[in-house]
Amino acid sequence: MDQPDLTAAPGADLAARLRLSVVRLSRRLRSQRSDAITLTQLSALYTLGACRAMTPGELATSERVRPPSMTRVIASLEEAGLVTRRQHPTDGRQSIIELTRAGADLLAAEASARERWLDKRLAELTEDERGTLSRASEIIDRMAGA
Amino acid sequence: MDQPDLTAAPGADLAARLRLSVVRLSRRLRSQRSDAITLTQLSALYTLGACRAMTPGELATSERVRPPSMTRVIASLEEAGLVTRRQHPTDGRQSIIELTRAGADLLAAEASARERWLDKRLAELTEDERGTLSRASEIIDRMAGA
DNA sequence: TATTGTTATACTCTATAACTATA
DNA sequence: TATAGTTATAGAGTATAACAATA
Numbered sequence: 204m205d206q207p208d209l210t211a212a213p214g215a216d217l218a219a220r221l222r223l224s225v226v227r228l229s230r231r232l233r234s235q236r237s238d239a240i241t242l243t244q245l246s247a248l249y250t251l252g253a254c255r256a257m258t259p260g261e262l263a264t265s266e267r268v269r270p271p272s273m274t275r276v277i278a279s280l281e282e283a284g285l286v287t288r289r290q291h292p293t294d295g296r297q298s299i300i301e302l303t304r305a306g307a308d309l310l311a312a313e314a315s316a317r318e319r320w321l322d323k324r325l326a327e328l329t330e331d332e333r334g335t336l337s338r339a340s341e342i343i344d345r346m347a348g349a
Numbered sequence: 350m351d352q353p354d355l356t357a358a359p360g361a362d363l364a365a366r367l368r369l370s371v372v373r374l375s376r377r378l379r380s381q382r383s384d385a386i387t388l389t390q391l392s393a394l395y396t397l398g399a400c401r402a403m404t405p406g407e408l409a410t411s412e413r414v415r416p417p418s419m420t421r422v423i424a425s426l427e428e429a430g431l432v433t434r435r436q437h438p439t440d441g442r443q444s445i446i447e448l449t450r451a452g453a454d455l456l457a458a459e460a461s462a463r464e465r466w467l468d469k470r471l472a473e474l475t476e477d478e479r480g481t482l483s484r485a486s487e488i489i490d491r492m493a494g495a
Numbered sequence: 496t497a498t499t500g501t502t503a504t505a506c507t508c509t510a511t512a513a514c515t516a517t518a
Numbered sequence: 519t520a521t522a523g524t525t526a527t528a529g530a531g532t533a534t535a536a537c538a539a540t541a
Contacts, residue, residue, distance in 0.1 A: 230531095230532085233532085234532085258523095259522080259524095260522060260523075270524085271523085271524070271526095274523070274524055274525095296523095297522060297523080
């Protein structure tokens with residue numbers, strides 16, 4: 204039958220190729236995580252680092268996961284001392300999650316961790332290729348958020 | 350409080366942005382999977398569709414997972430009647446995995462499933478944006494395979 | 496003895512459903 | 519009654535360690 208090498212052929216179905224690429228890179232990134240923190244935790248921490256103080260619901264929306272999933276992520280981050288929780292000023296149901304000093308430090312360390320796997324791989328690319336990935340990242344965010 | 354942050358800022362650390370993008374798109378893709386098959390199974394099926402006949406070890410290497418993980422994926426595909434296993438001609442330890450007719454049919458159906466979430470999103474992009482994603486996909490594959 | 500693959504086990508990630516507390 | 523969040527539970531995905539069969 205038709206013999207499309209979907210992993211390589213440039214003209215082949217984009218959705219299939221992009222799906223494979225993302226699945227495989229995602230596996231790689233998860234397996235390359237540090238001992239201290241998982242990729243899911245790091246992702247939430249980045250969002251918190253950008254928005255400073257958020258409710259669990261805002262975090263879940265921002266990370267595009269369901270509230271129960273975020274509950275577990277927050278609990279693990281709290282236990283690790285990377286975030287704290289304080290009362291919401293007006294709504295007793297909600298709470299405010301913020302980075303601790305340790306959380307901010309870890310984020311800063313991650314950001315400058317040039318020895319990290321992905322940083323190394325990116326450093327091996329040309330400037331043009333990094334530009335392509337940068338634009339792709341923006342397009343992907345738009346798609347994933349839609 | 351829409352993130353002004355690492356997900357959007359063009360000058361921000363590429364590794365961090367790409368990591369977030371890939372994690373989020375991966376979540377989306379897994380949640381958008383059909384009822385019939387998971388993304389992990391589909392990924393293995395695509396590889397089998399391209400390479401026709403492979404041993405479990407070759408499949409694991411190609412998908413970049415560990416052998417025990419591939420054992421489970423193959424078992425689930427076998428149970429679903431999407432792949433079959435036959436004896437290796439010269440090595441009794443190995444076996445040969447191949448698509449069944451049902452597996453090939455499902456793959457063909459997926460490939461032409463224009464109603465799928467990712468296909469819809471991609472169709473909304475400009476030709477230029479799709480070109481960027483296509484090039485990014487190739488770069489990502491090179492990185493993930495390195 | 497080395498290689499290939501499977502079984503046993505455990506942990507992460509995520510979801511849905513049901514529940515609690517507050518608005 | 520509606521909303522925000524948590525708890526209970528389940529299933530997918532992946533890994534390491536130990537094992538069996540074959541080379």
